Amino acid sequence: MQVTHLNLVDFRNYRHADVSLSAGPNLVVGRNGQGKTNLVESLGYLSTLGSHRVSTDQALVRQGADAAIVRARVAHGEREFLVEVQINRSGPNKAQVNRGAVRVRDLPRYFSSVLFAPEDLALVRGDPSGRRRYLDQLIVVRSPRIAGVLADYERVLKQRNTLLKSARATGIKGAALSTLDVWDERLIELGSEIIDERARLVAALAQPVRDAYHSVADGDHTPRLIRSLSILGADPDRADDATGSGGDADAAGSTVASSDAQPAERADIRAAFTQALADIRRKELDRGVTLVGPHRDDVVFELNGLPAKGYASHGESWSFALALKLGAAELLRRDSPSGDPVLVLDDVFAELDRGRRARLAEAVAGYQQVIITAAVFDDVPEALRENTIHIRSGEVVEATDVE
Numbered sequence: 329m330q331v332t333h334l335n336l337v338d339f340r341n342y343r344h345a346d347v348s349l350s351a352g353p354n355l356v357v358g359r360n361g362q363g364k365t366n367l368v369e370s371l372g373y374l375s376t377l378g379s380h381r382v383s384t385d386q387a388l389v390r391q392g393a394d395a396a397i398v399r400a401r402v403a404h405g406e407r408e409f410l411v412e413v414q415i416n417r418s419g420p421n422k423a424q425v426n427r428g429a430v431r432v433r434d435l436p437r438y439f440s441s442v443l444f445a446p447e448d449l450a451l452v453r454g455d456p457s458g459r460r461r462y463l464d465q466l467i468v469v470r471s472p473r474i475a476g477v478l479a480d481y482e483r484v485l486k487q488r489n490t491l492l493k494s495a496r497a498t499g500i501k502g503a504a505l506s507t508l509d510v511w512d513e514r515l516i517e518l519g520s521e522i523i524d525e526r527a528r529l530v531a532a533l534a535q536p537v538r539d540a541y542h543s544v545a546d547g548d549h550t551p552r553l554i555r556s557l558s559i560l561g562a563d564p565d566r567a568d569d570a571t572g573s574g575g576d577a578d579a580a581g582s583t584v585a586s587s588d589a590q591p592a593e594r595a596d597i598r599a600a601f602t603q604a605l606a607d608i609r610r611k612e613l614d615r616g617v618t619l620v621g622p623h624r625d626d627v628v629f630e631l632n633g634l635p636a637k638g639y640a641s642h643g644e645s646w647s648f649a650l651a652l653k654l655g656a657a658e659l660l661r662r663d664s665p666s667g668d669p670v671l672v673l674d675d676v677f678a679e680l681d682r683g684r685r686a687r688l689a690e691a692v693a694g695y696q697q698v699i700i701t702a703a704v705f706d707d708v709p710e711a712l713r714e715n716t717i718h719i720r721s722g723e724v725v726e727a728t729d730v731e
């Protein structure tokens with residue numbers, strides 16, 4: 329797929345911008361702080377309904393404005409869609425496709441992109457919550473129905489935690505005990521589906537991530553993705569989770585269930601989950617929080633037998649994070665009927681040496697559309713500079729206007 333035209337109104341530092349984009353590579357260039365990342369962030373928002381930089385929408389609306397609009401003309405082969413979101417400072421956001429109202433959450437069906445940015449280093453070096461988000465977002469893009477399962481799990485988790493908390497205060501017996509059993513059943517049902525979906529995704533990602541790593545990095549290091557499941561006894565004491573929805577542990581030091589020992593069938597996952605909840609009930613009642621389930625899981629990224637987190641060099645971590653995104657793009661491209669996702673590389677080239685720049689340019693050459701941002705034109709290999717868009721102070725300007 330391809331974005332042929334992007335129109336921004338009051339988005340970040342853009343009062344109004346109209347940008348024509350080509351098939352193949354597009355380079356967005358401008359000095360620091362001019363609005364290059366803002367521009368690609370708007371495309372990321374259309375496909376994920378979120379920003380890769382901030383967790384709430386407020387910062388996306390231009391200071392002093394009440395609403396931002398991101399409008400993109402998207403071509404899937406012969407078909408064209410005008411996809412639009414209005415991000416409101418107060419009140420719910422609104423969405424349109426071909427000028428007709430649609431539910432905001434349906435927008436990603438019309439536009440898919442994979443964005444890699446420096447912030448993605450946190451996938452390798454940061455907390456498990458970022459890695460869970462990476463997996464879950466990809467699962468939802470591939471099977472939109474799972475968004476409902478994830479939302480239901482969060483809801484059940486919250487309610488179960490509320491019950492555990494009140495039981496801690498007053499003791500649990502009678503009706504409260506049977507209510508807990510009901511929540512357990514729902515937690516196991518929904519949680520097993522999430523664990524199963526993540527397992528399938530991790531298996532599907534293994535080869536594309538390996539290939540992507542080898543295409544951008546030197547040497548013969550082999551990256552691996554290993555799931556760490558709390559229901560298999562990854563020590564729940566390794567992190568405290570006051571809210572119940574986080575549970576960020578240090579994966580490098582945690583118990584990692586080897587992939588061979590993990591339950592393969594949904595029924596086996598359910599059985600393991602049921603057993604884990606039974607084993608840990610006393611502890612959960614003491615702590616007033618749910619200690620096992622997919623909200624406490626992790627996926628450990630390993631390089632040559634060592635966890636990347638805590639062991640990999642800066643360059644290796646970068647290559648791993650990039651490989652995770654390129655691998656995700658490759659997976660989407662394989663099974664999407666509407667063509668390749670738009671690949672966005674934000675500020676990547678400045679970090680790479682000449683050899684890696686050339687290898688990355690080669691690795692992305694086959695994508696229907698790639699959008700690259702860079703502060704320095706010469707950092708980007710020539711093959712990716714065909715269509716260059718110059719940005720200055722939140723405006724698209726002619727090359728001659730750039731001092």
Ligand SMILES: Nc1ncnc2c1ncn2[C@@H]1O[C@H](COP(=O)(O)OP(=O)(O)OP(=O)(O)O)[C@@H](O)[C@H]1O
Pocket residue numbers: 339340341358359360361362363364365366367386387388389390391675702703
């Ligand atoms: N909501 C907003 N309203 C107005 N201006 C904003 C808003 N959000 C961000 N900005 C401005 O946008 C600018 C940053 O833009 P952006 O992050 O796209 O820079 P960039 O061109 O990618 O720079 P770099 O090369 O340093 O990464 C900053 O000057 C910031 O103050």
